[in-house]
Amino acid sequence: MPIQIPIPAACQAILNRLCAHGYRAYIVGGCVRDSLLGCTPHDWDITTDAPPEAVLSVFPDYPVLTTGLQHGTVTVLIGREPYEITTFRIDGAYPDGRHPDSVQFTTSVEDDLARRDFTVNAMAYHDADGLIDPFGGQRDLEAGLIRCVGDPMRRFSEDALRLFRAVRFSAVLGFSIEPKTLSALHALRNTISLVAKERIFSELKKTVAAPYAAEALRTAPDLFFAAVPQLSCLRDVPQNSRYHCFDVFEHTLHALDYAAPDCTVRLAVLLHDTGKAACRTTDADGHDHFYGHPAKSAEIARETLRALRCDNKTLHDVVTLVELHDTVFPMRPVKFRRLLAHIGYELFDRLLAVCRADSAAHAPDVIAPRMAALDDAQREADRLRAKDFCLSLRQLAVNGSDLYALGLRDAEIGKMLNRLLDSVICGQLENDRDRLLRSVERSIKSK
Structure with a gap:
């Protein structure tokens, strides 16, 4: 039975108008992938053989953005929703490992798909022509594989950001990275330094917040540490302690598995034990201790996020969570209320989420009492919140x-x-x- 993808009315209207003017047009990329997976696409991108100037002439009655015109992209706004329309193209060489030095328009949709990163993103669709899938993207979707289009070494050499995108798609979709693609990823890992820190941070946030973040990072730790060198301190740090059954990196990955899918929480979990290597001591019985590691981890977290050009609020919240992640519950009522007053309910809820993830990745026999104490803390915070207990000057009855x-x-x-x-x-x-x-x-x- 031929594949049918339901297309939103506005997007279909764009396809219809291009076709009515004698051009070919398809939805392309992520929206095709997500539709085949049964997910609702966030964006609907369109590719066409119409040159950019022709696209402009086809849509004279709609607002358009031309910021991507030199790369063949015109953005049409319908009901304030943006739809990117890109002319079929062939990219030139990538001398800087990030951007093509030229763009050549083509009339072949297959040529356009051939320049894309992964097979699951290199599919196009139109009701009349059905699915255009020259590189086996549908097959890889069914097999759960992230595979480069063509030669992986060439694809990654063209654009080093694709290295992290492979890991991110693996984390989001729960897919394995195809062996040749993974081998090329390892071989070219150091070229990730060509990518702007802001772009790396964007991919990192999407990766750590994804459902399969831990397994994806476990698959490519060398890329992870090359992309964010400050985090290499997580590597090869044993924890010979009755409280732990994993080394620091594995503990961190297990904690990510248990963490709430909130980007701030996940970043804090990722960074919460970065100070342990610097604070590790071993006593006469061979037991490891990590005195002072929350403060050291907060220092490393601040350094890491600044290097990644993190926004100020996220930096503040993540560093605060890292600094407080080893808070011991239960605590005296006054101390508890002062903590709530210091960080507020929203950040306190996130702190408990970090503490739960951290506790769940400890040795099995210490998990239950830790979780019970955290549940009690949540109930007390909820009680104070419902009572509107005064914790801020704004709530104070005088001014x-x-x-x-x-x-x-x-x-x-x-x-x-x-x-x-x-x-x-x-x-x-x-x-x-x-x-x-x-x-x-x-x-x-x-x-």
């Missing part, structure tokens, strides 16, 4: 204007508000306006 009216000025106001908040967090005062103001009055009179 700066109230203290100004009592005669406090400038820095005195800030200091008094923080003192009141700490008293409420510690349970020494209720978050009641009258009681807080009486406390301030007593403090002023006692001076």
